[in-house]
Amino acid sequence: MADEFDVIVIGAGPAGENAADRAVRGGLSAAVVEAELAGGECSYWACVPSKALLRPVELAAEVRRAPGLTAGPVDAAAVLARRDEAVSHFDDSGQVEWIGSVPAEFVRGRGRLDGPKRVLVDLPGGGTRTLTARHAVVLATGSRAVLPPVPGLAEAVPWTSREVTAAKSVPGRLAVLGGGVVACEMAQAMHGLGARETTVLVRGDRLLGRMEPFASALVAESFAAAGIEVRTGVEAVRVERPEPGGPVTVHLSSGPPVEADELLVATGRRAATDGLGLETVGLPGDRPVAVDDSMRATGVGGGWLYAVGDVNGRDLLTHMGKYQARVCGDVIAARAGGGPDDLPALRATAGGYGAPQVVFTDPQVCSVGRTEERARAEGFPVRAVEYDLGSVTGAYLLGDGYRGRAKAVVDDERRVLLGVTFAGPGAAELLHAATIAVTAEVPLERLWHAVPSFPTVSEVWLRLLEAYGL
Numbered sequence: 001m002a003d004e005f006d007v008i009v010i011g012a013g014p015a016g017e018n019a020a021d022r023a024v025r026g027g028l029s030a031a032v033v034e035a036e037l038a039g040g041e042c043s044y045w046a047c048v049p050s051k052a053l054l055r056p057v058e059l060a061a062e063v064r065r066a067p068g069l070t071a072g073p074v075d076a077a078a079v080l081a082r083r084d085e086a087v088s089h090f091d092d093s094g095q096v097e098w099i100g101s102v103p104a105e106f107v108r109g110r111g112r113l114d115g116p117k118r119v120l121v122d123l124p125g126g127g128t129r130t131l132t133a134r135h136a137v138v139l140a141t142g143s144r145a146v147l148p149p150v151p152g153l154a155e156a157v158p159w160t161s162r163e164v165t166a167a168k169s170v171p172g173r174l175a176v177l178g179g180g181v182v183a184c185e186m187a188q189a190m191h192g193l194g195a196r197e198t199t200v201l202v203r204g205d206r207l208l209g210r211m212e213p214f215a216s217a218l219v220a221e222s223f224a225a226a227g228i229e230v231r232t233g234v235e236a237v238r239v240e241r242p243e244p245g246g247p248v249t250v251h252l253s254s255g256p257p258v259e260a261d262e263l264l265v266a267t268g269r270r271a272a273t274d275g276l277g278l279e280t281v282g283l284p285g286d287r288p289v290a291v292d293d294s295m296r297a298t299g300v301g302g303g304w305l306y307a308v309g310d311v312n313g314r315d316l317l318t319h320m321g322k323y324q325a326r327v328c329g330d331v332i333a334a335r336a337g338g339g340p341d342d343l344p345a346l347r348a349t350a351g352g353y354g355a356p357q358v359v360f361t362d363p364q365v366c367s368v369g370r371t372e373e374r375a376r377a378e379g380f381p382v383r384a385v386e387y388d389l390g391s392v393t394g395a396y397l398l399g400d401g402y403r404g405r406a407k408a409v410v411d412d413e414r415r416v417l418l419g420v421t422f423a424g425p426g427a428a429e430l431l432h433a434a435t436i437a438v439t440a441e442v443p444l445e446r447l448w449h450a451v452p453s454f455p456t457v458s459e460v461w462l463r464l465l466e467a468y469g470l
């Protein structure tokens with residue numbers, strides 16, 4: 001059977017769904033092809049379950065900081081049950097229905113390119129369906145966890161982000177390889193749910209290596225206080241697991257080996273391009289699909305191929321993938337209709353200076369724009385100011401021993417913000433104000449008139465501006 005649509009989207013994660021939605025809003029027809037579950041990694045094995053696991057752990061920490069309240073042990077079984085609800089028990093019928101309501105045609109199966117504007121879908125029951133696109137094909141296939149080539153690691157069948165977010169029980173002893181976002185969030189969630197011996201094995205010299213160093217230090221301090229062991233400067237050199245599912249031993253470049261009941265590997269992700277047929281359109285199949293700011297794949301004749309979300313390797317974050325997808329769907333509709341395709345709203349430029357991101361640890365770490373190190377490396381005339389969040393009355397009132405810090409990186413000539421980082425319990429909701437200030441390049445002299453309410457944590461904005469000299 002051959003079918004023709006204006007736009008064919010491969011991958012129904014948050015990015016693919018949004019690309020289809022915007023293209024249809026622009027007057028085009030669309031088909032969305034999905035090999036596993038509509039909603040993608042984010043809904044079932046990433047953002048949603050990880051935050052469902054973290055929230056009670058975070059709340060217990062909040063309660064412990066509040067005088068007069070007592071936090072009992074977290075009921076792991078209840079938290080896992082709530083997580084199951086949050087992932088709809090791996091039933092994607094709600095998402096499939098939503099795609100139908102766009103309206104777009106949902107096609108279940110594994111899609112692959114077969115030359116320009118042609119997509120072959122391997123159907124779950126066998127057989128292949130051929131789809132052709134009148135205007136565009138959008139790749140939105142996401143990313144997959146990487147297993148580094150450590151001897152014995154693959155044979156040990158460790159957990160990746162998929163298994164830890166879908167865990168049916170909590171191991172007593174957990175070793176975590178990696179020091180990035182997945183490692184930190186999941187170490188904290190599992191430890192809070194009962195993994196009494198949790199050991200994080202970090203190759204570099206600190207956790208969250210892409211964040212401001214003070215944020216890494218605050219998370220490390222919190223982990224130490226909670227009893228999560230962090231070993232920095234260590235490489236896994238060999239992994240042993242004599243019995244499938246039994247204890248696992250990680251041998252390290254220095255120091256004693258770590259024995260655990262489960263090993264989580266959280267050492268980054270790679271674009272999901274396997275078997276996607278990129279070679280049939282002249283693209284390499286072993287790397288993210290490079291795109292321009294309209295999300296059009298570079299190096300493909302005719303300009304009909306686009307890539308949004310994790311698969312283009314730009315910013316591996318759901319909100320950034322969805323943002324790219326809105327631009328992509330709109331720009332495809334504009335180009336199909338012969339309208340102007342170069343309006344500012346038709347270019348995804350937000351990632352270029354540093355995407356907003358929240359790490360949902362306790363303390364939360366959130367940042368937007370450039371770190372001081374990056375701003376200096378890019379040659380900006382930088383002046384950075386910091387302030388102790390715990391000294392802000394609104395933060396002090398949140399609980400005993402509130403620990404946090406904020407930093408603003410300022411372009412000292414233009415007197416606009418290049419980046420902002422907050423680390424502290426409940427800091428996540430501070431981030432969007434920073435995102436607006438950084439994105440809109442609000443001059444500090446204007447920001448001075450944005451008066452934060454008393455007593456809120458946002459008063460740190462005033463303190464940062466005072467520290468700068470206003």
Ligand SMILES: Cc1cc2nc3c(=O)[nH]c(=O)nc-3n(C[C@H](O)[C@H](O)[C@H](O)COP(=O)(O)OP(=O)(O)OC[C@H]3O[C@@H](n4cnc5c(N)ncnc54)[C@H](O)[C@@H]3O)c2cc1C
Binds near residue numbers: 036109141
């Ligand atoms: C543990 C964890 C926690 C995270 N937490 C957050 C968070 O809190 N906030 C945040 O912003 N980001 C978070 N992320 C990142 C976020 O999950 C990704 O950035 C996001 O899912 C990317 O969306 P996407 O649509 O590009 O890809 P995905 O969500 O990966 O969706 C891609 C879809 O394409 C399908 N697919 C792949 N190949 C084919 C094919 N050939 N044919 C048909 N279908 C195909 C897949 O089955 C999948 O459904 C987290 C990631 C992890 C691992």
Ligand SMILES: NC(=O)c1ccc[n+]([C@@H]2O[C@H](COP(=O)([O-])OP(=O)(O)OC[C@H]3O[C@@H](n4cnc5c(N)ncnc54)[C@H](O)[C@@H]3O)[C@@H](O)[C@H]2O)c1
Binds near residue numbers: 204
């Ligand atoms: N809250 C959120 O926004 C959130 C949560 C989870 C994941 N994510 C996104 O998902 C993506 C993937 O997360 P991640 O934590 O897997 O990747 P990451 O890139 O954040 O961290 C990977 C870590 O593994 C280390 N590493 C790499 N190779 C290694 C090796 N061979 N041995 C030991 N350590 C090694 C790196 O130094 C780094 O510390 C990130 O880009 C992140 O933005 C976002």
